[in-house]
Amino acid sequence: MAKSKKEKKIFVLDTSVILYDHNAVKNFQEHDVAIPITVLEELDNFKKGNDTKNFEAREFIRFIDKISGENKLQDWIPLEGTAKGKFKVQMNTRSVLDAEVVFDEKKADHRILNAALALQEELPDSKVIMVTKDINLRLKAKALNLPAEDYETGKIKNVDSLYTGKTVLTDVPSEVITKLHEEGSCELNEVIKRGKPRKNHFFILKSERNSVLACYNPLEETIDKVEKREVYGIRPRNAEQTFAIDAILNRDIKLLTIQGVAGTGKTLLALASALEMRKHYRQIFLARPIVPLSNKDIGYLPGDVKSKLNPYMEPLWDNLKFIQSQFEEGDRYWNQIQEMLQKETLQIMPLAYIRGRSLSNVIFIVDEAQNLTPHEVKTIITRAGENTKIVFTGDVYQIDTPYLDTQSNGLSYLIDRVKDHKLYAHITLERGERSELANLANELL
Numbered sequence: 270m271a272k273s274k275k276e277k278k279i280f281v282l283d284t285s286v287i288l289y290d291h292n293a294v295k296n297f298q299e300h301d302v303a304i305p306i307t308v309l310e311e312l313d314n315f316k317k318g319n320d321t322k323n324f325e326a327r328e329f330i331r332f333i334d335k336i337s338g339e340n341k342l343q344d345w346i347p348l349e350g351t352a353k354g355k356f357k358v359q360m361n362t363r364s365v366l367d368a369e370v371v372f373d374e375k376k377a378d379h380r381i382l383n384a385a386l387a388l389q390e391e392l393p394d395s396k397v398i399m400v401t402k403d404i405n406l407r408l409k410a411k412a413l414n415l416p417a418e419d420y421e422t423g424k425i426k427n428v429d430s431l432y433t434g435k436t437v438l439t440d441v442p443s444e445v446i447t448k449l450h451e452e453g454s455c456e457l458n459e460v461i462k463r464g465k466p467r468k469n470h471f472f473i474l475k476s477e478r479n480s481v482l483a484c485y486n487p488l489e490e491t492i493d494k495v496e497k498r499e500v501y502g503i504r505p506r507n508a509e510q511t512f513a514i515d516a517i518l519n520r521d522i523k524l525l526t527i528q529g530v531a532g533t534g535k536t537l538l539a540l541a542s543a544l545e546m547r548k549h550y551r552q553i554f555l556a557r558p559i560v561p562l563s564n565k566d567i568g569y570l571p572g573d574v575k576s577k578l579n580p581y582m583e584p585l586w587d588n589l590k591f592i593q594s595q596f597e598e599g600d601r602y603w604n605q606i607q608e609m610l611q612k613e614t615l616q617i618m619p620l621a622y623i624r625g626r627s628l629s630n631v632i633f634i635v636d637e638a639q640n641l642t643p644h645e646v647k648t649i650i651t652r653a654g655e656n657t658k659i660v661f662t663g664d665v666y667q668i669d670t671p672y673l674d675t676q677s678n679g680l681s682y683l684i685d686r687v688k689d690h691k692l693y694a695h696i697t698l699e700r701g702e703r704s705e706l707a708n709l710a711n712e713l714l
Contacts, residue, residue: 276396277300277301277394277396278297278300278301278395278396278398279300279301279302279303279392279395279396279397279398280297280300280301280302280398280400281302281303281304281305281359281384281385281388281397281398281399281400282294282303282304282308282401283305283308283399283400283401283402283403283406284307284308284311284312284315284377284381285401285402285403285406285672286400286401286402286420287304287308287312287325287326287329288312288315288322288325288326288672289325289402289420289644289672289677290325290420290422290423290642290644291324291325291326291328291329291332293400293420293422295348295353296422297354298352298353298354299352300354301345301354301355301356302348302354302355302356303357303358303359303385303388304357304358304359305358305359305362305380305381305384305385306359306360306362307362307377307380307381307384309330309333309358310377311377312326312329312330313330316330319621320621321641321644321645321648325644333358336348336356342357343357343358343359343360345357359385359388361384361387361388361391362383362387363383363387364383364386364387364389364390365386366413367383368380368383368386368409368413369383371412371413372409378403378406378409382399382409382410382413385397385399385410385415386413386415389415396416397415397416398416398418399415399416399417399418400418400419400420401417401419401420402420402673402677403671403672419677423643423677423682424677425675425676425677425681425682426676428665428675428676428681431528431665431684431685431697432467432684432685432688432695433695433696433697434470434471434512434694434695434696434697435470435471435472435473435508435509435512435696435697436466436470436471436472437472437473437475438460438472438473438474438475439475439476440476441460441474441475441476442459442476443476443477443478443479445459445460445474445476446474446475446476446479446480446481447479449474449483449492449493449494450479453493453494454486454491454492454493454494455491455492456491456492457485457490457491457492459492460472460474460483460492461492465485465490466485467485467688467689468485468690468693468694469485469486469516469519469522469691469693469694470484471483471484471485471495471512471515471694471696472484472485472492481494482494482495482497482508482511482512483495484512484515487691488521488691495511495515496511496515497511498514498515500538500541500542500545501541501542501544501545501592501595501602502541502596502602503537503538503541503592503595505538506534506700507698507699507700509529509533509696509697509698509699510533510534510538510698512696513525513527513534513535513538513539513542513698514538514541514542516694517538517539517542517543517546517658517660518542518545518546519694520546520549520658521691521692522658522693523653523658523659523692523693524650524658524659524687524690524692524693524694525658525659525660525661525693525694525695526638526660526662526680526683526684526687526693526694526695526696527539527661527662527695527696527698528662528663528664528665528680528684528695528696528697528698529664529698529699530664530666530667530701531664531667531701532701533698533699533701534698535636535662535663535664535698536584536585536588536636536662537588537591537592539634539636539662540555540585540588540592540634541592543555543632543634543660544592544605544606544609544615546632546658547605547609547614547615549632549656550630550631550632550656550657550658551614551629551630551631552613552614552615552616552631553609553614553615553616553631553632553633553634554616554618554623554628554631554632554633554634555585555589555615555616555617555618555636556617556619556620556622556623556633556634556636557582557584557585557619557620557635557637558619558620558621558638558640558641558645558670559619559620559621582617582618582619584636585617585636586617589606589615589617592606593606620641623649626652627652627654628652628653628654628657628659629653629654629655629656629657630655630656630657632657632659632660633653633657633658633660634660634662635659635660635661635662636662636663637663637669638662638663638678638679638680638683639663639664639667639668639673639678639679639681640669640670640673640678641678641679641680642673642678642679643677643678643679643682643683645679646661646679646680646682646683661683663680665678665681
């Protein structure tokens with residue numbers, strides 16, 4: 270019996286997909302991809318600026334210019350590569366079922382829907398699918414009986430099983446734990462009988478009589494004791510915080526992610542540990558992505574650039590002030606922080622100001638990394654030069670950026686992709702330590 274011919278699909282991409290990944294049109298295998306003309310109009314509004322979305326818009330416009338050549342964009346153009354489909358710009362935005370009439374509003378989203386509906390009418394033998402990272406647009410498409418789905422490339426399948434960076438072992442012989450306390454390390458097979466743990470993986474080892482915190486050292490292939498250390502007046506309050514500090518102080522670990530809900534101490538621990546490591550690096554950068562209030566650009570805020578950015582950087586300054594408050598004014602450590610700020614060896618800035626720079630001999634902390642796309646995370650890491658350490662902190666369940674979610678944000682993507690590399694470590698902070706009131710909100714509200 271002959272095999273049935275595989276159904277040909279046409280994926281219609283909206284603006285949100287292009288701003289998320291300018292290479293999106295290349296990721297649909299043998300199927301065809303169409304871009305409504307309205308998307309090109311919207312991309313024109315995004316091409317100026319220093320944010321990643323502006324970069325994505327410019328790169329896609331360059332791609333369109335290159336692929337067009339002597340071809341007409343309204344005709345199907347073969348995409349380069351084996352088993353690739355074709356590409357076109359959908360000019361027709363008139364369909365029998367008019368989204369602007371159904372939803373009683375003339376707007377870009379409805380013209381994009383009409384372009385997909387028109388394509389569906391033109392090619393009844395093909396399955397036309399709307400692809401968008403805008404949940405509301407997906408719902409509208411489905412209401413019009415137009416198949417719609419999220420852009421899946423780079424998404425993590427199951428966030429609830431995301432790598433946590435630690436394991437609790439309760440059946441460890443007490444003499445092994447005693448050896449770790451006395452000698453500081455032991456052979457891997459004394460703790461793990463079969464296989465190997467992920468590189469730089471942390472352990473809470475327990476026996477009936479004693480316990481110890483430890484980490485797998487991939488360079489020596491040993492289990493090493495993790496000491497509880499104070500950093501710039503900040504003492505860890507639980508095992509996970511101890512692991513986070515240990516990873517930042519470990520110069521063999523060049524890339525670290527710290528995940529946890531609000532109040533677990535992610536940014537505070539990262540900053541305090543970086544200050545402790547200041548002698549090993551030329552500068553300390555602390556940055557975070559700017560998520561404009563109500564999706565408005567910061568340009569609408571009053572004042573100069575510094576005044577506009579202050580509200581977004583305030584949480585970072587709060588952490589620095591808290592560390593400084595651990596010492597009396599005029600104390601040596603208090604003065605060191607002031608001096609670092611004055612000499613700009615410690616800088617707090619928006620993430621956009623980092624892009625394009627070469628990050629050599631620095632420790633770079635990226636706060637609120639869950640609001641970054643996978644491409645943004647990759648762009649930051651590829652800027653790393655010699656003797657650079659990058660720490661990403663964030664909460665994958667607290668997304669403030671439109672079109673990102675727990676599965677598609679850059680922090681989840683990074684944790685899932687880089688685990689088990691000798692240069693990388695991860696720890697999930699589970700217990701809130703900000704205050705009893707903050708814990709109450711996280712647990713019950």
